[in-house]
Amino acid sequence: MDSTSAYDRLKARFARLGHLGDAVGVLDWDLAAMMPEGGAEARAGQLATLRSISHDLLTLPEVGDWLDAAERDEAATLGDWDRANLRAMRREWRHAAALDSDLVEAHSHACSACEMVWRRARAEDDFAAVRGPLATVLDLTREIAVTKSQAFGCSPYDALLDAYEPEGSQAAIAAVFDDLAVDLPGILDDALAAQGPAPIPPNGPFPAARQRALAVRLMETAGFDFHRGRLDTSLHPFCGGVPDDVRITTRYDESDATGAIMGVLHETGHALYEQGLPADWRDQPVGRALGMSVHESQSLLMEMQACRSRAFLTYAAPIMADMLGDGGSGWDTETLYRLYTRVEPGLIRVDADEVTYPAHVILRFRLERALLSGDLTLGDLPGAWRDGMRDLLGVTVPDDRDGCLQDIHWYDGAIGYFPTYTLGAMTAAQLFQAAVQAVPSIPDDLARGDFGPLLGWLREHVHALGSSVTAAEMLTRATGKPLDAGVFKAHLRRRYVDRAV
Amino acid sequence: MDSTSAYDRLKARFARLGHLGDAVGVLDWDLAAMMPEGGAEARAGQLATLRSISHDLLTLPEVGDWLDAAERDEAATLGDWDRANLRAMRREWRHAAALDSDLVEAHSHACSACEMVWRRARAEDDFAAVRGPLATVLDLTREIAVTKSQAFGCSPYDALLDAYEPEGSQAAIAAVFDDLAVDLPGILDDALAAQGPAPIPPNGPFPAARQRALAVRLMETAGFDFHRGRLDTSLHPFCGGVPDDVRITTRYDESDATGAIMGVLHETGHALYEQGLPADWRDQPVGRALGMSVHESQSLLMEMQACRSRAFLTYAAPIMADMLGDGGSGWDTETLYRLYTRVEPGLIRVDADEVTYPAHVILRFRLERALLSGDLTLGDLPGAWRDGMRDLLGVTVPDDRDGCLQDIHWYDGAIGYFPTYTLGAMTAAQLFQAAVQAVPSIPDDLARGDFGPLLGWLREHVHALGSSVTAAEMLTRATGKPLDAGVFKAHLRRRYVDRAV
Structure with a gap:
């Protein structure tokens, strides 16, 4: 035997x-x-x-x-x-x-078909054109959610969420988001009052090859191992590949040097997580990253907590001036800091700053739950989007292209994904605070371009754990408490109202 | 039911x-x-x-x-x-x-292990170091050959050959190669006498980016569809990918502009074959290329028959001068033609010219059959190599690094592959002759940079057939006769002795 x-x-x-x-x-x-x-x-x-x-x-x-x-x-x-x-x-x-393969296949085909229609519908600002395909996606997604919810013994939305955020719960997320939604308008008003007039950015053009050279240098500074990864270009920046061969991408705008650099540092945060996963468990599920919110926390910790800080910009400003500046102005630390911490309510999630970003996510979280439950019909979606943007951010949505057509997620069948962005932002704030409490030199280290102490702490408390614990356990062990929106709110006030970090 | x-x-x-x-x-x-x-x-x-x-x-x-x-x-x-x-x-x-998976796996592991040892053994000119691993590879290859030969009802060598050259037979190849081996020494002597003193090549350096731009331009001229393929760099140039997404690679020597360009045109020949395979049969075996000799015929037809011709070089010389020349000398058609048709017996197969290349292949074909049958022991291999090179090309092999250690094939378990190079060269000569007989304007077309008529003929008579006929049937239909070494020999005389094409 x-x-x-x-x-x-x-x-x-x-x-x-x-x-x-x-x-x-x-x-x-x-x-x-x-x-x-x-x-x-x-x-x-x-x-x-x-x-x-x-x-x-x-x-x-x-x-x-x-x-x-x-x-x-x-x-x-x-x-x-x-x-x-x-x-x-x-x-x-x-x-x-939980799912039979006919349902999986039908959903996959519906998503591909809908995504193709959506690309044209968005370009032509024509929500009506994609409403039918989206209804099919939504019906099949609901069937998947209900089927899984019966197998898992949870709500349909939680069954979808679990694919992106293991053990996540909409009730817990709603509580945290509602808390945030109460305080964000006040923080936003105070931030807008505190930030002063818009800074004058450096003058371009900034050749892509020089932006790339700078990006590579800052990736190396942050700890990216080019022996186990690459930097390339693509239309939509992302982090892909595998832990010992991480592929990150960006795109270069030759008229604006600030976007690509910070985008690369964001993806570098994802990449450092992958490169730091436990090598002994490469092929096994436990060796992989925790859910999407923890992954997003690593990119946002790198971008928002570390690299948009005045400390890091003190280090980066002369390097950026040297590699991109051609002797021009706008490369001093304070101008870069003001550029990188500028707050402005807007229509588009992916262009949003750190203060207004959660409102975009909260709107989508509310709407996608209502769509899934049937409380909101697709016919009412564009109006609900406009109402939500006015209530949460005070902006007027002029059309659906910059409204409910802007993101690919729903049209590609990804319902339950959006909350992970803001869960990630809050997790990032909490982890960074704990790291600095444990290693108080971290801000000074970043000001010298030394990411070693920060990365060492992340390696030990996040990366090397793989999926050996849940996201909630990791956070509690690393920071002494479960997810706490207060830390994120305090971070927003310190940076955008006090303008201290 | x-x-x-x-x-x-x-x-x-x-x-x-x-x-x-x-x-x-x-x-x-x-x-x-x-x-x-x-x-x-x-x-x-x-x-x-x-x-x-x-x-x-x-x-x-x-x-x-x-x-x-x-x-x-x-x-x-x-x-x-x-x-x-x-x-x-x-x-x-x-x-x-035919093979059980244990044997396949043992062979695969033995090849990987042997290849690793071979890399160091070659660098250190130490055949003894790799003799043991090579013996293991050879034993397992022999076991595979014998097992397959029993299943297929053919000789062990033919069973290996069949994986690279469907329906190929060592008896038929030996007859053609023996015929070639008789006449090649005379052609070589006459070619050496006819070619005159070595031309003075253009002066470098030639920046890689400019070589690449030239390569892309000539690939487009030859008919490569960049909508369905790419050009990149790698240590060992090759053609990979899939028919609608062909990836060819090259490497650039900034001190010599001639090598990479002709290497790219060689790989372009492979790529045009892939891009021309029948689109209706993409996923099926019949939609794929015929064996390795036909594939090699397409690269050699492009490189040797078309692009090293005086006709094509008439077209290419001013473009090369413009894109690489910086006003220097050596870019006239005649100098380039003399550079690209230079004959010189040497030690290394991959550096060999068109006249001496077959001798390298004939040696390997003879030795690998003797190794497989047991007529030649590994201990006697280095000596047999030296004897063969002296007899076939009159060169003295100073060490094993530039002798029996130079090629990866045997150390990676590929026995039965070598003959396809020279079968490809002969097939190329025969196909090109038939194309020119059918479309007499082809040389003039090439002199104007118009590959359309040649490519059109290849598409119809080779590429679009996929594997719907055998290689022998394709050749007979396209050229009116089976493989005939005489056409290749006549080509060698016309180019290297008469220096006419």
């Missing part, structure tokens, strides 16, 4: 699944950063086949049997990491096994 | 296998052209898993059953292309199903 344990069989199967997922990661990066247009159909075939094989390998009946046997007979003898690994396996399996 | 035919099931399975193979193609390209060193282990895992899944999907018992049923019950009702597709499926299946 074969004596291989059920858990060992699971490890072998999940290693294969990990390799398949990693291959998809590289092919997705290539699609965005390298692939010529003509390759689209072949690539779609490659990705669909890899995803379908992964789904099959994960949902074969033997996997459920192995999970049952390992949990029943073997879990007690496993170490902490292996037990956490087994839990992560069960989570992945639950999400895949 | 499910009425899906066995052949339709095979088509669906082979489409999946095609997608997996294409994914491997992109990941292999990325490994060589993009991947940072640190990504090697993760990539090895991705590729091993994809290959292992492919092997499993191809050798599941159902595939053999479907093949039997389709051949028995359905073949008569299929059209020509579908019948050819079914034959190609059977061929792929035969190669995979």
